[in-house]
Amino acid sequence: MKRIPTLAAAACLVLLSACGGGDGGSDNAGSGDVDTSATLRYAASGGATSFDPHKTVSSSDFLVLSYAYDRLVHVDSEGQPVPGLAESWEFAEDMSTLTLHLRQGVEFPDGTPFDAKAVKANLDRAMQDDSITAAQLGAVDSVRVVDEATVELALGGPAVHLVLSLSDLGGMMVTPSAFDDPKALALAPDGIGRFTLADSQPGARYQFEASENYWDEDGLKLAGFDLQVITDPQTVLNGVGSDQFDCALVSPAMIDPASQIPGANVETRTVLTQTVLFPNQTKSEFGDVRVRQALNHAIDREAVLAAAQEGHGEASKGLFPDDYFVPNDAVSDLMAYDPDRAKELLAEAGLEDGFSFTAITLTIPQFVTTAEIIKEQLAAVGIEMTIKALPPADAGVSFLNGDSDAVISGWTGRPDPSMLLTNYFSEAAPQNVSKVEPEGFAEALAAANAEEDTEARGELLDQVQLTVLEHGAVAPITFNAVGTVCSEDVVGYEAPLIGNSEFRGVGITR
């Protein structure tokens, strides 16, 4: 089992982009015919550490890999599952299996037919212990080839979340023959996808060409996709303003300047990526649930949103944003800004005079500002927080090593809520630094993962987050907003909920 959402990756994503997937949707601008010979030039905040979806160590690779690999399941802009390389799926009545019906007539680049055998080879590899995707597919006991176009996944228990898990790295379909040379696979993608990699400068530029005879004509309206890694936010805007890029993701602080660029449109959307204060329950005074609960009442999230994110995004009312299928009804009271209640809770815990702790945060302006505001707010209820800012690559590891009492960082949105909940709160999760699981958490999550109806499942997931927030296991702060600035010539772009766009179905009119 390897890392799922890394704090470092999340930091980069919060800075300029985010993680996850989303299909294109409605047209937003432009006129005239789509030029299918056009290449979309895109400025992104990061590249890919590896093109091997199963063996990479960074979940943020999803962004770049999504252009080159299709998954069994895709997601729409609202984060809901839609057919990908699997045309349909169904659970057995007793939830013991998930059957996938595969798209037929599709081939891997080497001519190997895409069939159940290839899917089994991919999933078996994705479930190996040393795979980053093993945890995503942890509910799968085994994979069975039913016939050429059908695979059956035997499940260890109810696993409705598995469908959306298959829209992530674990559901990407690699050419099976490529498994023999993992070093080559790490450097160049080899699978079914809209684009093939024509040229790359790792960490700098990835030039993709449209795949021939791609199965989804509506999903591919470009001849190429030219992704350039630009880390400086102002440089990104300069590039769009001087017609060097057709599209770019912009951080909350740059959304307003981006909207000033003539001839460009900005779409802004609150995404699942969120900033949190995550205490280590074995350190400082955080072993007492009342102290952890006090944190949640001491933080004025609206103030953080206004100052650190220029008002773009959303103040957290729970672990999920307002327009998501999981409501925050059960937990919003637990997160109400109420400094008096925070003081009461501290007094009940015997800390009338307050206490002090150290929190790591990332050396990124948005996080540093957030941490400084929280420091002031906590000081108002008698808690002294010392901030230790570290580079993104070090912050998460340092926190997990027990070098600080808490971390203020970004949690990347995941395709299914249960992935986030499991990653941070189940007792065995490596990210759960305290190794303490909220009471009733596992039972509530199992109940949610046994419910197929989306609305009913949302209610059950609300109950799962109730166990988490009653336990004070985390203090959610704000949801991030991602702005996408595109030239007026770009059509078909729709900002996805989970974060970054795959630009599926996006075209350019010339």
Add this chain to the structure above:
Amino acid sequence: MGTASAATARVLPLVGRRLLLLIPLMGIVTLATFSLVFLIPGDPAHRIAGEGASPEQIAAVRANLGLDRPAYEQFLSFVGGLLQGDLGTSYTFSTPVLDMILTRMPVTVSLTAVAMVFALLIGIPAGVLAGRRAGRWQDRVVTVSSTVGLATPNFVLGLLLALVIGVNLAWLPATGYTPLSEGLWPWLQHLLLPGIALGVVAAAEIARQLRASLSDVLRQDYVRTAVAKGMLPRTVVWKHALKNAMMPVITVIGIQIGYLLGGTAVVETVFGIKGLGDFAVQSVLAGDLPAIQGMVVFAVAITVLASLVVDITYGYLNPRGEAH
């Protein structure tokens, strides 16, 4: 011909001495670079394995990288790799560090060259003008301008140039790079703004040094004699005085090459250019140890080489024969 041979005879021992000195120097640099493993906070194995890695996986990564071996063994392995041109593999991009450096090197060399040409084109005429007109208004204009140039951070100038000339006026690209293989003008137009942003400090420094040096030389007896003999002032300056005045300037140019390389980290970021400077920044932010080590060794080698070239040039220009 004879003069050239004499100059070569003067310079050769110098080159030999400098090359011999390179051995201990690179040894110290190699040791210092290797020590980064122990100086950079955090556990490289943990970083590579990922935050969610189990202790067993971290231990496996540590063993795989040889980080569980004694320090001297790791050092010998590091040196052995260097001698074979192996700078290791980037943790972040699963790619040999040397390949990444060599891919990006033409970009940075191009940028540095444009910056240096700009610095020479501006710095030398300005320095000559100020030196010839020492104490007059031309001198004061050059002095004030070079002071402003020295005091302006290159990221501020870069942002201004990108916004005004690149975005608002749209005269030149505000970001990116095009290789020389795609044409001289596309290559140059992408490098003009970053080249100016990078080269302004060097231009100012060259102008200042040349102004001081030339005004000194112009007070020498042989210059007065040449003028007294009726030689044109322009000929005196450009043919006789400038050669001597350039001695300290050449030293400055050598030093400036090091500064220019360092400055690429900022300028390449501001202009979205994917050269070695950008690579260095990304490597540090990602904690990519092999990439950082590779960059340090490479940068030191380039700086030492530039210093050697300056010394050789100095040796050729110095008629008295002692090069330092």
